[in-house]
Amino acid sequence: MFAVNKKLLAGLFIALLVAVFLSPFASPHPDGLERVAEDLNFIQRAEGKEVLASPIPDYSMPGIKSEFLATGTAGAIGVVLTFGLIMGMKKILVKKQDCSG
Amino acid sequence: MHIPDGFLDAKTWVSATVISTGALGYSIAKTREQLSDRQVPRLGVMAAFIFAAQMVNFPIAGGTSGHLLGAALATALLGPWSAVIVLATVLMIQCFVFQDGGLTALGANILNMGVVGVLVSAGLYGPLSRLVKGKTGVVLASFAASWASVMAAAFMTGAELALSGIPFAVVLPAMLGVHALIGIGEGVITAAVVLAVLNAGFSPNWLRKGDVCSE
Numbered sequence: 001m002f003a004v005n006k007k008l009l010a011g012l013f014i015a016l017l018v019a020v021f022l023s024p025f026a027s028p029h030p031d032g033l034e035r036v037a038e039d040l041n042f043i044q045r046a047e048g049k050e051v052l053a054s055p056i057p058d059y060s061m062p063g064i065k066s067e068f069l070a071t072g073t074a075g076a077i078g079v080v081l082t083f084g085l086i087m088g089m090k091k092i093l094v095k096k097q098d099c100s101g
Numbered sequence: 102m103h104i105p106d107g108f109l110d111a112k113t114w115v116s117a118t119v120i121s122t123g124a125l126g127y128s129i130a131k132t133r134e135q136l137s138d139r140q141v142p143r144l145g146v147m148a149a150f151i152f153a154a155q156m157v158n159f160p161i162a163g164g165t166s167g168h169l170l171g172a173a174l175a176t177a178l179l180g181p182w183s184a185v186i187v188l189a190t191v192l193m194i195q196c197f198v199f200q201d202g203g204l205t206a207l208g209a210n211i212l213n214m215g216v217v218g219v220l221v222s223a224g225l226y227g228p229l230s231r232l233v234k235g236k237t238g239v240v241l242a243s244f245a246a247s248w249a250s251v252m253a254a255a256f257m258t259g260a261e262l263a264l265s266g267i268p269f270a271v272v273l274p275a276m277l278g279v280h281a282l283i284g285i286g287e288g289v290i291t292a293a294v295v296l297a298v299l300n301a302g303f304s305p306n307w308l309r310k311g312d313v314c315s316e
Contacts, residue, residue: 011146011150015146015149015153018154022153022156023153023157027159027166029158029166030164031103031158032165032280033104035163036275036276039275042267045107045108046108049105049203051106052196052197052204053200056198057199059199059201074199075153075156077198078194078198078199080149082145082148085193085194086145089186089190090141093133093144093186094133094137095133
């Protein structure tokens with residue numbers, strides 16, 4: 001298995017805390033690119049153009065009424081998925097090594 | 102700065118996808134030379150943290166917000182090749198699971214925030230942190246690399262929008278103007294996190310060839 005030391009676990013825990021408890025307080029204002037797209041009138045180019053239907057659109061877990069909980073849940077899922085995807089790519093990222101010699 | 106579907110025309114997003122696929126492949130080839138399996142969890146935690154931090158938009162002037170991109174953060178702590186992989190992973194999860202950034206624009210988003218953001222960060226962080234010693238150097242290098250990486254990503258995004266028919270002379274100053282402010286937030290957060298992680302006893306691994314068996 002992976003040698004995940006205590007400091008790394010702490011880092012993962014901090015990521016989880018940020019995603020669950022801090023993200024619901026995120027500024028709802030448009031981000032830099034959205035602001036530019038609105039100001040320069042090309043935001044409508046994106047309307048109805050989504051190629052994918054994502055399971056958790058806009059970082060809000062469908063079916064949860066409380067906005068706070070919906071965002072926090074989406075955040076927790078995202079953190080776990082992101083960590084898991086990297087760990088799952090181990091075989092791609094690391095060449096089989098012979099460290100015995 | 103996640104570009105949605107519809108902003109870029111086909112020639113632009115196809116070209117961006119080709120370039121970022123090549124860059125990602127090269128980064129994977131480099132990490133395969135350098136990374137040991139014990140170091141993979143570091144990439145995982147970094148990716149998870151950047152995902153979380155990207156959810157927390159901070160307000161800047163004029164009813165606009167920004168959030169951490171994380172290119173400079175990942176570069177400072179993991180080196181450029183691992184950083185490209187970390188950023189690309191975060192952007193893929195955001196695109197497929199959270200509808201943040203379009204599928205057609207995924208290659209462009211990886212190119213702007215991942216590849217170019219990381220290369221600019223690496224170009225500044227390494228030399229600056231060697232030039233100015235100690236914690237002052239870390240803070241200075243983190244801040245400068247962060248701000249420049251956001252500006253470089255904004256420039257790339259503006260250029261891609263221009264290739265897709267938005268007037269270059271209008272979109273470029275607008276993108277750079279708003280991201281000059283967002284970059285300050287990026288710099289403050291990155292410097293604080295890099296300092297905290299180094300203080301916690303983490304030794305950054307800008308891996309070199311032959312490091313694989315050293316841990």
